[in-house]
Amino acid sequence: MLTSNQALIDDYAAFQRLTPVHHLVLDYLSRYKPTTYILLSKYHYNKIIPEIYETITINLSTFQGLATSTPERTIKALRNxxxxxxxxxSADIAKRVLRGQLPFPKTYKELFPNVKTVEFLKESFITKESITPIGNMMRSENIHIENTLWMQVRFPIQSLTFHLIGINTEELGTGSGREEEEALIFRLKCCLQAFQPHHLILQYDDYTSSNLLDELKEPISFSSSNNKMREVDIKLINISTKSTRNI
Known part of the structure; x- marks a missing residue:
């Protein structure tokens, strides 16, 4: 016995009665079933891919297409x-893509030529390596994502965002937290040098270490691509009070 859906598909006349709402069906698929929507036709694929790839998280699923023998479609999609x-x-995946480590058969450069914003979520910024003494950061096993990702974007980018929500440096280490603060600030400055953003956005809350915030409220400069020192515009956003302050 045919299901109602199968009967509708087999009955062309019945299917055509849905013509007045075809646009609603397509709109629903594009919003809630994009993986189905892109299979409808090349037109629908090209229409929705820019929206799907406009904001991405760097993880294994993002780069799955690069691990195939035909990575061109994924490369084109990442340009959006x-x-x-x-x-x-993200750090491990970016390193594997850059170095051509399994499952990626080759290396890539400038995969994201149109990226304007890079956001470090707390999980990517607060790692065991982030709070090690600064000297240990230079070890190959401690190479951070900014040291590989900068080759995949065109700088200067528009903005660099760090999610410092809930970060209390005194709880990260065994001491007063001063060493951890210095390590985090050092890494932040490395990120500024790598991406050379026009704007630095720091999101924090009432739990974020006040000492860390005090250090970050000072003007920060870095060497731009033309070898001139440039100060970055800093915006502090307190999500607890919904307040914003420019430095």
């Missing part, structure tokens, strides 16, 4: 990316 989010797995 405007915002990159970094989580706890």
């Amino acid at each position: 990316t405007k915002t990159i989010l970094l989580d706890s797995t």
Whole structure:
């Protein structure tokens, strides 16, 4: 016995009665079933891919297409990316893509030529390596994602965002937290040098270490691509009070 859906598909006349709402069906698929929508036709694929890839998180699923024998479609799709989010797995994946390590058969460069914003989620910024003494950061096993990702974007980018929500440096280490603060600030400055953003956005809350915030409220400069020192515009956003302050 045919299901109602199968009967509708087999009955062309009955299917055509849905013509007045075809646009609603397609709109629903594009919003809630994009993986189905892109299979309808090349037109629908090309229409929705820019929206799907506009904001991405760097993880294994993002780069699955690069591990195939025909990576061209994924490379083209990544050109639509405007915002990159970094989580706890991003550093390892980016390193494997850059170095051509399994499952990626080759290396890539400038995969994200149109990226304007890079966001470090707390999980990507607060790692065991982030709070080690500064000297240990130079070890190959402690290479952070900014040291590989900068080769995949065109700088300067528009903005660099750090989610410092809930970060209390005194709870990260065994001491007063001063060493951890210095390590985090050092890494933040490395990120500024790598991406050379026009704007630095720091999101925090009432739990974020006040000492860390005090250090970050000072003007920060870095060497731009033309070898001139440039100060970055800093915006502090307190999500607890919904307040914003520019430095």
